Amino acid sequence: MKRAEFLNMLIAVILAGGLSRRFGRDKLLVEVNNTNVITKVAKAVHGVADKVLISVRDEAKGQLLMEKLGDLCQGIVTDLEDIEFSGPLRGMLSCISKIGPGDVLFVPGDMPWLDAGALASFFEACKSCGATSGSIIWDNGLVEVLIQYHSKDARVGKNLKVCKARGSIARVSDMLRTSEKACYVPAGNLTDNPLVFSNINTIEDLKNPKPRGRLIKGEAIVIESEYFWKAFEFWMHNDFAPAAEIYELEGDVNASLGVHHIALHAYIDAAMCLGSMHKNELEKKITEEKLTLMKSYAGYTNESFTSTRNEV
Numbered sequence: 001m002k003r004a005e006f007l008n009m010l011i012a013v014i015l016a017g018g019l020s021r022r023f024g025r026d027k028l029l030v031e032v033n034n035t036n037v038i039t040k041v042a043k044a045v046h047g048v049a050d051k052v053l054i055s056v057r058d059e060a061k062g063q064l065l066m067e068k069l070g071d072l073c074q075g076i077v078t079d080l081e082d083i084e085f086s087g088p089l090r091g092m093l094s095c096i097s098k099i100g101p102g103d104v105l106f107v108p109g110d111m112p113w114l115d116a117g118a119l120a121s122f123f124e125a126c127k128s129c130g131a132t133s134g135s136i137i138w139d140n141g142l143v144e145v146l147i148q149y150h151s152k153d154a155r156v157g158k159n160l161k162v163c164k165a166r167g168s169i170a171r172v173s174d175m176l177r178t179s180e181k182a183c184y185v186p187a188g189n190l191t192d193n194p195l196v197f198s199n200i201n202t203i204e205d206l207k208n209p210k211p212r213g214r215l216i217k218g219e220a221i222v223i224e225s226e227y228f229w230k231a232f233e234f235w236m237h238n239d240f241a242p243a244a245e246i247y248e249l250e251g252d253v254n255a256s257l258g259v260h261h262i263a264l265h266a267y268i269d270a271a272m273c274l275g276s277m278h279k280n281e282l283e284k285k286i287t288e289e290k291l292t293l294m295k296s297y298a299g300y301t302n303e304s305f306t307s308t309r310n311e312v
Contacts, residue, residue, distance in 0.1 A: 009050045009051065009102045009103065010048065010049045010050050010051075010102070010103045010104075010105060010123065011049060011050065011051045011052075011053060011099055011102050011103065011104050011105070012045035012046075012048065012049035012051070012052045012053070012104075012105045012106075012107065013052075013053050013054070013055050013077065013091075013092075013095045013099075013104060013105070013106050013107070014038070014041055014042060014045060014052065014053070014054050014055065014073075014107055014108075014109045015055050015088050015091050015092070015106060015107065015108045015109055015146060016028055016038060016054050016055060016056050016061070016065055016109035017055055017056050017057040017061070017079060017087075017088070017090070017091045018088075018109075018110070022201045022202050023200070023201060023202055023203065024203070027110055027200055027201075028065065028109050028110060029068065030206070032112045032206065036068060037109070037110060037111075037112045037200070038065055038068060038069065038109050039068060039069060039072065040112045040113075040114065041107060041108075041109050041110075041111055041112070041114055042069050042072040042073055043072060043116070044107075044114040044115050044116045044119060045105065045107055045114075045116070045119060046072050046116075047116030047119075047120070048105070048116050048119045048120045048123060049105060051074050051075075052072060052073050052074055053073065053074060053075050053076065053077050053095070053099065054066070054069070054073055054075075054076045054077070054109075055076075055077050055079075055091035055092070055094065055095050055106075056076055056077070056078055056079070056091075057078070057079050057091075058078055058079075059076070059078055062076030062077075062078060063076070077091075077094060077095045077098050077099065078094070079091055079094045080093070080094040080097060080098075083160075083163075083164065084164075084167070085163075085167065085168060085170060087172075088108070088146055088172055089163060089170060089171065089172045089174070089175075092106055092148070092172065092175060093159060093160050093163060096150075096159065096160065097160055102152050103123075103149070103150070103151050103152055104148075104149070104150045105119070105123060105147075105148075105149050106146065106147065106148045106149075106150075107119070107146070107147050108146040108147070108199055110199045110200050110201070111196075111197060111198065111199050111200075112200065112206070113193065113195045113196050113197075113198060113209070114196060114197070115191070115193075115196055117191070118190040118191040118196050118197070121189065121190045121191075122134070122136060122147070122149065122185055122190050123149060125183065125185040125189065125190075125220055126149045126151075126183050126185065127151075129181070129183040129220055129222050130181065131149070131151070131179075131181050131182060131183030131222065132150065132151045132153055132179050132180045132181045132182070133148065133149060133150045133151070133175065133176050133179035133181070133182050133183070134148070134149040134176075134182060134183035134184065134185060135147055135148050135149070135176055135182075135183075135184055135185075136184070136185055136186075136187050136190065136197060137184040137185065137186055137187065137221065137258075137259060137261075138186075138187050138212055138213025138214065139186075139188075139213050139214040139215075139216045140213050140214075140260065140292055140293055140294075140295045141258050141259055141260025141261055141263070141289075141292055141293060142212060142213055142260070142261050142293050143173065143176070143184060143259065143261040143262060144187075144197050144212075145171075145172045145173050145176070145261070146172060146199075147197065148172075148175055148176065149183075150175070150179075158178065159174065159175055159178055162174060162178060162232060165232075165236060166232075169269070169272065171265055173261065173262055173265050174228075176262065177225075177228040177250070177262060177265070177266070178228055178229065180224065181222060181223075181224045182222070182223045182224075182225075183220050183221070183222050184220060184221040184222075184223070184259055185220045186216060186217060186218045186219075186220070187212075187213065187215055188214075188215035188216045188217040188218070189217050189218070189220070191215070192215065194211030194213075194214075194215050195209050195210075195211055197212060198210065198211060198212060221257050221258065221259055223253065223254065223257065223259065225250060225253060227246050227247070227249055227250035227253065227266075228247075228250055228266075230246050231243045231244075231246035231247045231250065231269070231273075234246065235273065240273040240274065241273070241274070243270075243273045244269075244270040244271075244273035244274045244278070245270075247266050247267070247269040247270035247273065248266070248267065248270040248282060248285075250262075250263075250266040251263040251264070251265075251266035251267040251270065251285065251289075254266060255285070255289065260289050260292045260293055261293060263285075263289050264286065264289035264290060264293065267282060267285050267286045267289060268286060270282055271283070271286065
């Protein structure tokens with residue numbers, strides 16, 4: 001199914017710029033049940049999007065992956081040289097700057113169990129909510145920040161300026177926090193397989209895959225907030241006390257709705273604004289959010305997934 005009844009072109013971008021240091025070799029080219037990981041991901045997004053691109057650090061890596069993918073991919077996007085920080089955020093911002101208007105779906109290239117049905121359901125949920133941006137959330141409030149949807153109306157053009165200004169403190173979640181209307185879709189609404197959104201960082205992740213949380217169905221969480229922008233403006237003018245206050249309000253809103261991943265990042269930003277002067281109450285909030293996010297796949301057992309293990 002491509003775009004269901006929605007009219008805008010959907011461009012899927014596979015994030016493939018990592019160095020696979022923890023894996024020991026290029027994890028995207030590792031074969032799982034006779035198919036390499038990047039091809040599995042490309043097949044999943046190809047079933048949903050009108051156009052599939054790969055985000056890479058350089059042209060050489062892009063050409064190598066293009067040879068593997070063939071007709072599953074329509075082009076590569078290399079990182080902008082004037083973005084000083086590295087990682088997935090650099091790739092996402094480079095893509096937004098280069099690919100032009102259209103709905104965009106970012107997915108990481110290291111999710112070998114990703115499937116088209118789950119992605120299609122996610123896209124439709126975001127569109128149905130009228131969201132300008134969206135991601136997937138687990139029962140513990142963990143957000144799959146590398147899976148992001150952004151509509152053609154999203155304020156993504158401002159993200160490059162914001163993230164450049166934030167520099168080393170910029171995060172992938174900033175792309176969601178700047179959204180006029182962010183939608184967080186419960187993973188349980190999208191699939192019955194808890195491994196669909198699991199990524200791999202080590203060989204052990206392939207041999208003994210674990211889910212990132214529990215599959216619980218529920219209403220999508222929609223947040224319309226200007227807190228990030230207001231705090232950012234104060235921060236840019238070195239007005240750190242009001243910036244911290246607004247970041248903390250942003251955290252409170254997200255925490256009250258169960259989006260603990262974003263709440264944690266907002267609280268950390270508030271604490272950084274205040275430095276050593278931040279309150280014990282704020283430190284307590286940071287600790288509580290971290291503990292909540294640590295409640296990931298507790299309760300699952302390896303025996304539950306014997307049928308999903310793969311030949312590596």
